[in-house]
Amino acid sequence: MIAISVDSPADSENLRRSQGYTFPILSDAHEDVIRRWDLVQVHGRRDGADISRPAEFLIDSSGKVRWVNFTEDFVVRARPEEALAPFDAMNKSSHSGE
Amino acid sequence: MMRFWTQFRLVYELTSGMMSNKFQIRDLGQAHWKSYRSGAGEGLAMKRSWNWAVWTGASLVFLGVVSYPLFFVRFPGLRDFPWANLPMIALGLVLLALGLVRAFQHPDLCRGKIFGSVLAVLALAFSGFFLYGIFIGARHVLPASHDAPRVGQTAPDFTLPDSQNHLVSLTGALNSPFTPESATGAEKGAAQAAGVVLIFYRGYW
Numbered sequence: 001m002i003a004i005s006v007d008s009p010a011d012s013e014n015l016r017r018s019q020g021y022t023f024p025i026l027s028d029a030h031e032d033v034i035r036r037w038d039l040v041q042v043h044g045r046r047d048g049a050d051i052s053r054p055a056e057f058l059i060d061s062s063g064k065v066r067w068v069n070f071t072e073d074f075v076v077r078a079r080p081e082e083a084l085a086p087f088d089a090m091n092k093s094s095h096s097g098e
Numbered sequence: 099m100m101r102f103w104t105q106f107r108l109v110y111e112l113t114s115g116m117m118s119n120k121f122q123i124r125d126l127g128q129a130h131w132k133s134y135r136s137g138a139g140e141g142l143a144m145k146r147s148w149n150w151a152v153w154t155g156a157s158l159v160f161l162g163v164v165s166y167p168l169f170f171v172r173f174p175g176l177r178d179f180p181w182a183n184l185p186m187i188a189l190g191l192v193l194l195a196l197g198l199v200r201a202f203q204h205p206d207l208c209r210g211k212i213f214g215s216v217l218a219v220l221a222l223a224f225s226g227f228f229l230y231g232i233f234i235g236a237r238h239v240l241p242a243s244h245d246a247p248r249v250g251q252t253a254p255d256f257t258l259p260d261s262q263n264h265l266v267s268l269t270g271a272l273n274s275p276f277t278p279e280s281a282t283g284a285e286k287g288a289a290q291a292a293g294v295v296l297i298f299y300r301g302y303w
Binding site: 001002003004005006007009010011012013015016024025026027028032033034036037038039040041042044051052053054055056057058059060061062063064065066067068070071072073075076077079083087090091 | 171174177178232236237239240241243244245246247248249250251252253254255256258259260261262263266268269271272273292293294295296297298299300301302
């Protein structure tokens with residue numbers, strides 16, 4: 001699991017420590033990736049700066065997108081089980097293919 | 099609320115009765131007016147009851163709004179839809195309305211005509227702001243993201259610094275050895291990541 005936001009590495013490190021997260025939290029302060037992935041929410045921040053919209057992707061080991069979730073309401077986010085279900089499905093299909 | 103009101107009435111009737119027995123108390127307002135005119139109730143006129151419904155109502159509205167970002171967002175079910183906050187706000191507005199009605203119907207007995215109105219306007223504005231933010235503001239600001247990677251497409255690779263300024267790339271993460279917590283002995287370090295869940299989030303700024 002990898003998380004990405006416009007927060008600085010220092011802010012992300014604070015978040016990681018305070019929440020005890022073990023996954024990498026990447027910093028896209030200049031919105032390079034967020035823009036390339038068309039996820040910019042213009043003026044999303046209170047100070048008018050652009051941020052990333054909430055979005056979740058499941059990428060398989062070949063780099064293909066297997067599941068996406070774009071919420072239309074930013075208070076409604078994907079639950080862990082919503083991301084885990086396609087992950088399980090992906091694992092099953094890859095095992096049966098072996 | 100009714101109990102408090104009844105008790106107040108009882109105390110009032112007893113005290114005004116003691117002060118001027120000649121007045122028959124049929125109507126509270128009338129009785130008060132009479133005792134006030136007779137001079138006996140002058141002290142009472144200053145002691146109008148504290149309009150608790152107005153204050154409790156306004157506090158509930160305030161609490162109902164601020165507890166959403168401060169507390170209830172932590173619970174997915176209560177964040178997706180403000181199940182906890184809406185009843186609090188609704189109850190607060192009802193209490194506030196009842197308190198106001200009482201203040202305007204019995205201004206001689208009950209305080210709150212002016213500050214009750216001010217609190218009511220503030221509470222309405224506050225809850226309106228909350229409802230707008232939750233039901234309209236949160237829904238119409240997100241981009242369509244038509245060009246975002248879709249299912250079946252190859253995710254564009256990227257490299258970004260993590261929170262300790264180590265560069266992390268998507269392909270690197272996909273190819274790195276992954277050890278499930280359930281792995282034992284020889285399995286350790288042997289498994290390749292089956293995939294990566296990528297979470298873009300708004301950030302904490």
